Amino acid sequence: MHALTDNALMLKVKSGDLQKMGLLYERHKKRLFGFFYNMNSNASLSEDLVQNVFVRMLKYKHTFTGEGSFAAWMFRTARNVNYDHYRKSKKSGQQHDLSSLEFKLTDEEDMNVKMDHNDSVNQLKRAMLQLPVEKREILMLSKYKGLKFSEIGDILGCSEGAAKVKAHRALNELRTVFLKMETI
Amino acid sequence: MEKEEFQIRIMDYLSGQMDEKQRAMFEKEIASDPECQKQFDAAQSTWKQLDNLERTIPEPSESMDTAFYGMLYDQVEAMESTSVSFLDQLLKLLQRLWKPQLAYGIILLGIGLVAGYLMNDQGNVEPANTTIVDSNETEEVREKLVLTLLDQPSANKRLQAVSEATKLNSATESIINALFTTLNNDPNINVRLAALESLTKYVEKPEVRMGFIQAISKQESPLVQIALADLMVRLQEKSSVDSMKQLLEKPGIDTTVKQKLEESINHII
Secondary structure (H helix, E strand, C coil): CHHHCHHHHHHHHHCCCHHHHHHHHHHHHHHHHHHHHHHHCCHHHHHHHHHHHHHHHHHCHHHCCCCCCHHHHHHHHHHHHHHHHHHHHHHCCCCCCHHHHCCCCCCHHHHHHHHHCCHHHHHHHHHHHHCCHHHHHHHHHHHCCCCCHHHHHHHHCCCHHHHHHHHHHHHHHHHHHHHHHHHC | CCHHHHHHHHHHHHCCCCCHHHHHHHHHHHHCCHHHHHHHHHHHHHHHHHHHHHHCCCCCCHHHHHHHHHHHHHHHHHHHHHHHHHHHHHHHHHHHHHHHHHHHHHHHHHHHHHHHHHHHHHHHHHHHHHHHHHHHHHHHHHHHHHHHHHCCCCHHHHHHHHHHHHHCCCCCHHHHHHHHHHHHHCCCHHHHHHHHHHHHHHCCCHHHHHHHHHHHHHCCCHHHHHHHHHHHHHHCCCCHHHHHHHHHHCCCCCHHHHHHHHHHHHHHC
16 A cells, blocks of 8 residues: 555655656646646646646656655645746736736636536636635645645645635635625 | 634634534534624635535646656656666776776786796795805804804803804804803803803703713802703713712812702712
8 A cells, every 4th residue: 555655656756767657647637737727727728737747746856755745745846837837927928917817718618617607606716816826826725635734834835824824814815806796 | 712713713614624523612612703603604605615616627638648648758768768878878988998998907917917926936036045145154153253252351241152152053063162161161150051051952962961071070169060960860861970979079069069969869870
């Protein structure tokens, strides 16, 4: 059993057995994709970013010590990939403002999603995209990714308690934005 | 309840980190405070709404898998090829370095071996010769030194001569004679005793034993007399009895020596 834990697999990757990354990919691709999708509502961009996370994890495999959880390490990498992406796109002038531009759904898929779901979900989605990146991020990590708050604290570089307080504040802000949209 | 602590507990409740008992307690607590209840309800409803959002997440496309496995394959290939080419390069480098160096090494080793063998060969013969020559020369020099020193007026020098004589491997007749002369005539008792000591080395020679027997009666010093008597007992020299008896008859002989001589005669007989 031990040989199949995420940490054990990643340690094998670290020692040169790159093929084991395939297993980790299968286990975590949906979580990662969901994380990015909720961050940018762009499926193809999210797929690229998932790819980038795995490329980066391979590149920096030597930094994985096996002390913390693999998921925490992976999401830390994912966060960095996300920030780097936005920094780059800001530089190249493609996107000026994350929160105002990204909620425009560009993919065909996203269009379908939009049509399939009721208004309140779309409203929530837009509200979500108006939140600052850090707040969106902590909501994503705590709500969907099956991570413990101790791990989230690890990813964000803060204590478990601080992570909970941050999550609560993000939740509050989301509600405020959401309610504001309703009144418009 | 402090604000932050309350927020932490709300998050514990929502994220399912509380057990049944804790949940019930928390619910009861907030029910008693309308403000807290309001805050909690707001958070809970937004949290639940997020569930709907999760359902809007599409499935990642197959192209993501294709891209990932393509990337992984490339990485594996790259790693293998770098490790292989690195090995290759190392081997090539070694080969280039090795060829001339190995040849030089073998040549040098050969030269070293031959030179060492030749030098060692000469070394084996020469020092042996020199030591033989040396020891012969030393014997000669030592003999001359002994003879010269025995003639010195200083008792010290004569003692040195006797000790040099002891170092000789084989004594010539002249040395033995010189030593007997010292034993019989030297004015210093210590020198006479040393000469006696030195001569015991050659007791196998009959002339030395004869010399001793003759010396017994000539000795004046009780110490030398006793030493000679002891030596005779050790040698079991029967022909010395006469000389000892002769000595016993000498007037003014030391009583200790007398006793000793009598004992010795008894021992030998």
